[in-house]
Amino acid sequence: MVERETVIDKLRLTYEGLFVATDLYQMIDNWFRQKAYDKRENKNIEKVTPDGKYIEIELEPWKKITDYARIVIKIRLIMNDVKEIEMEKDGLKVRMNQGKVHVVMDSYLETDYENRWEGSPVFYFIRVIFDKFIFKPLTGGWKSEVVHDTNHLYGQIRSFLNLYKFSTETFTAPRPQYNAP
Amino acid sequence: MGPLTKVPAPTLVIKYEGIFDFEGLYKTLVSWFIDQGYRFEELSLKHKVPSLAGTELEYIWFAWRRHNEYTKFCVDMIFKLYDAKDLDVIKDGKKKRLTKARILCEFHGYLELDYSKRFGGNKFLQGLNKFLQYQILMKPMEGVIGSMWWDELYYRTLKLHAVIKEYLALEAKGNAYFDMW
Numbered sequence: 001m002v003e004r005e006t007v008i009d010k011l012r013l014t015y016e017g018l019f020v021a022t023d024l025y026q027m028i029d030n031w032f033r034q035k036a037y038d039k040r041e042n043k044n045i046e047k048v049t050p051d052g053k054y055i056e057i058e059l060e061p062w063k064k065i066t067d068y069a070r071i072v073i074k075i076r077l078i079m080n081d082v083k084e085i086e087m088e089k090d091g092l093k094v095r096m097n098q099g100k101v102h103v104v105m106d107s108y109l110e111t112d113y114e115n116r117w118e119g120s121p122v123f124y125f126i127r128v129i130f131d132k133f134i135f136k137p138l139t140g141g142w143k144s145e146v147v148h149d150t151n152h153l154y155g156q157i158r159s160f161l162n163l164y165k166f167s168t169e170t171f172t173a174p175r176p177q178y179n180a181p
Numbered sequence: 182m183g184p185l186t187k188v189p190a191p192t193l194v195i196k197y198e199g200i201f202d203f204e205g206l207y208k209t210l211v212s213w214f215i216d217q218g219y220r221f222e223e224l225s226l227k228h229k230v231p232s233l234a235g236t237e238l239e240y241i242w243f244a245w246r247r248h249n250e251y252t253k254f255c256v257d258m259i260f261k262l263y264d265a266k267d268l269d270v271i272k273d274g275k276k277k278r279l280t281k282a283r284i285l286c287e288f289h290g291y292l293e294l295d296y297s298k299r300f301g302g303n304k305f306l307q308g309l310n311k312f313l314q315y316q317i318l319m320k321p322m323e324g325v326i327g328s329m330w331w332d333e334l335y336y337r338t339l340k341l342h343a344v345i346k347e348y349l350a351l352e353a354k355g356n357a358y359f360d361m362w
Contacts, residue, residue, distance in 0.1 A: 021352035021353070022352050022353070022354060022355065025352065025353040025354070025355060026355040026357065029355060029356070029357040029358075030357045032357070033357035033358055039336075039339060039356075039357075039358050040191055041193060041339075041342070042191075042194070043194055043196075044194065044195045044196070044342075044346065044351065044353055045195075045196040045197070046196070046197050046198070046199070046349070046351045046352065046353070047196075047197070047198035047199070047283075048198060048199035048200070053352065055351075055352050055353060057353045077353075079352070082352065097352070
């Protein structure tokens, strides 16, 4: 079975104000394309409610690193009370959205996604030994790539929503792993 | 493990609640399939007795297209409308009949291998098919049998997904992968 390790768990971003929902979606979609991810859109829900639109999108694109490992970034966008408004900007009328945006990101490192090492107990044993002792430096590098990609996308979304000025925290390293005593 | 006959692609889902032109959507979908060279079949249509909330409709569609002598692209579509009510709307001075409903639209794309059953005759042919799939087609194709065809099928289905999003004018419309196939 595919072994999925969570590298970044529930990275959240909340925003309320003006934005363009279509541009936000297209920016994320383009980012995944540029970074050579394969597209996967699990959910796309849109409801028109009296308070505005409710939009829920779940994307789960993946990128192959090797035949053995791949990166998966799961991003959930929930937009509430999205209303369309017209604004005047530099003398031109611009259509924008106003509402609440909630973004939740999870990143995973999936190994043996082709299920090549699950044929027999011996294979599984070899795989575990390789993962624990031989591939460890490689796995560390892959995890850094997962973190880097997730942070980059997170930064792009934040800058899109013009949130940089409110932020001081950065995420640069994978979560420390604690071994049970 | 015998030779494979089906290689599924991830299911794509759209949910929408609001007012839309159902007749136009239906025609757009059918013409998209025909433009892309698919055969389109309406397998079933269920129409429940309308209640106070509205009508419930369920369409099951199946579209297929021969890709080569060995492979066929297939898309199963389930299209459900809940609480559907017809509304007369005046747009640009013209009266137009639109539908207010909740939509659930699911696409299940899959590759059908050896659809003409050329390798279905005897044990030798079945073994030959298995050898073809696991030793010849699989090796350059990253662990999934027929993954280059799979890729094409998947990205073409995503295009259809984008067409529906565009038609319903969802906020999350657009497809950065429009030039993949």
